Amino acid sequence: MLKQSLSQKMLQKLSPQQIQLMKLLQVPTVMLEQRIKEELEANPALDEGAEQDELADMDNNNEIDDNVSEADDLREDAYELDDYLNDYIEDDPASYKLRSNNYSTEEEDKSIPIPVESSFHDYLEQQLGLQDFGDERLEAIAHQIIGSIDDDGYLRRDPIAILDDLMFSQNIFVTEEEIVEVLKKIQRFDPPGIGARDLQECLLLQLYNKRDQEELEDMSLEEWDSLELAIEILKNHFDEFTKKHYLKLQNRLNITEEDLKGAIDEIVKLNPKPASGYSSSGSRSTQYIVPDFIIVNRDGELELSLNSRNAPDLRVNDQYRDMLRAYKKNTQGRRANKKEREAVMFIKQKIDSAKWFIDAIRQRQDTMYRTMYAILQYQYDFFLTGDSKRLRPMILKDIADITGLDISTVSRVANSKFVQTEFGTKRLKEFFSESLSTQEGEEVSTLEVKKILEEVIAQENKRKPLSDQKLQKVLEDKGYNIARRTVAKYREQLNLPVARLRKEL
Secondary structure (H helix, E strand, O other): OOOOOOOOOOOOOOOHHHHHHHHHHHOOHHHHHHHHHHHHHHOOOEEEOOOOOOHHHHHHOOOOOOOOOOOOHHHHHHHHHHHHHHHHHHOOHHHOOOOOOOEOOOOOOOOOOOOOOOOHHHHHHHHHHOOOOOOHHHHHHHHHHHHHEOOOOEEOOOHHHHHHHHHHHHOOOOOHHHHHHHHHHHOOOOOOOOOEOOHHHHHHHHHHHHHHHOOHHHOOHHHHHHHHHHHHHHHHOHHHHHOOOHHHHHHHHOOOHHHHHHHHHHHHOOOOOHHHHOOOOOOOOOOOOOOOEEEEEEOOEEEEEEOOOOOOOEEEOHHHHHHHHHHHHHOOOOOOOHHHHHHHHHHHHHHHHHHHHHHHHHHHHHHHHHHHHHHHHHOHHHHHHOOHHHOOOEOHHHHHHHHOOOHHHHHHHHOOOEEEEOOEEEEHHHHOEOEEEEOOOOEEEHHHHHHHHHHHHHHOOOOOOOOHHHHHHHHHHOOEOOOHHHHHHHHHHOOOOOHHHHOOO
16 A cells, blocks of 8 residues: 655765865876876866966956845846855955975976887897798798797697687688797797796706807716706706705705705896886886875975975866857856856856866865875884884874874875885885884884884795794784784795795705
8 A cells, every 4th residue: 555654864975076086186297197188178168377366356347236036037047156156256266276295395397207118029029030941831830939039938729729819810821840849939039938837947047058159168077967866856856946855856866965955056147027127018107106196305404395396286177168158258147048157158168167176186185185194203213214104003093083184085195195204215005004013012013013023034044944933933023913924924025035045055
């Protein structure tokens, strides 16, 4: 049975300006310039340039008859437009100042240099042009193989897959044997190890190349024996080598520890990623870090400034202001027609959007500065000395309480932002960490514990590296209450392997 009922509920909705501000807060400085360019292209009422003091001129033109009939719908629209125009004059967005004392005094218009160099695949194609295959089919195979080599220099596709690629894309029929034959020729290209299908083959190719290039009389007998032993280890005992089962290798090969050390020295000189020297290889692009904040130490006093290089001055387009003046002048004493109202409504919409964007940029800069200033004060000792051990435990809520901002807002500011200090450019997220209690009851940052753990591992005896249990005991002796599982977690976060893999001869 249908019935009517009356209910009341409260909803919280974000305004378009709030949504725009939240999106802008997440954008780092390196991407802000592109975001502003997109807005300039999308909104013709938004213009780039210095502010102009035109308030006096607009005040002189503030003459409009507001005595109209409320019964007329057309005149009601005119009321809204007149109110808007009057508000516009009182709060002219041309007077919005995006520059303040928070910006760096050293504003440099520097463009990032783009290196011009041939890519890794271009280098391989140049070497391919020097080869004479004598058959167009074999040359097509070579081009297909080079195109399938990844940015590390490895061939990740099987010969059968390359065979299918040639068949379906170029209508060329080849055999797996022909593909393997051409691959062997490409594997002799520079740099050594190129075209390998796995790490084992990559290292072996480099050792084979070294053995073929070096003449026997140019090498001592010990060096030659170490080279041959390295080839034997990689070829037949690769699994034991990767797991650092050195005692097993000595027993199986019947060699001394010195012999094994010489062979391992040969292997560690090899490059596991042959194409790593080519920065512009493939689709991998170089990522440049542009700091969002700059902290300068001036005689023991820290000064914070925003990097304003990618935040130009914005204002409302002059032509749109002139169009509003013309509308006010032409509609005095008469009723605006439909086309005029539609035109001025379009102008109103674009100017509102421009004002929203200008205000959002200003709020973004203000919020970022407040947040970074709170972080600076909280971690003042670190920014003064650069010592990671002096970092205090700090979570998002600590900064939110200081600034009065929401935790989500602080998180958006800290995300993908960088600060330039005299000790290097740091990611803001690096300053946030949980706390850990010492035996004296003092709260210390987990970053401090990680730093000490890293130092302990760096100073350990590599012949007998410390296990996680022993590392936990060392930290406990230093006054840090920490569990073995926590030590293992911190070690993994530092990208440090387990004790067995840190062992050296």
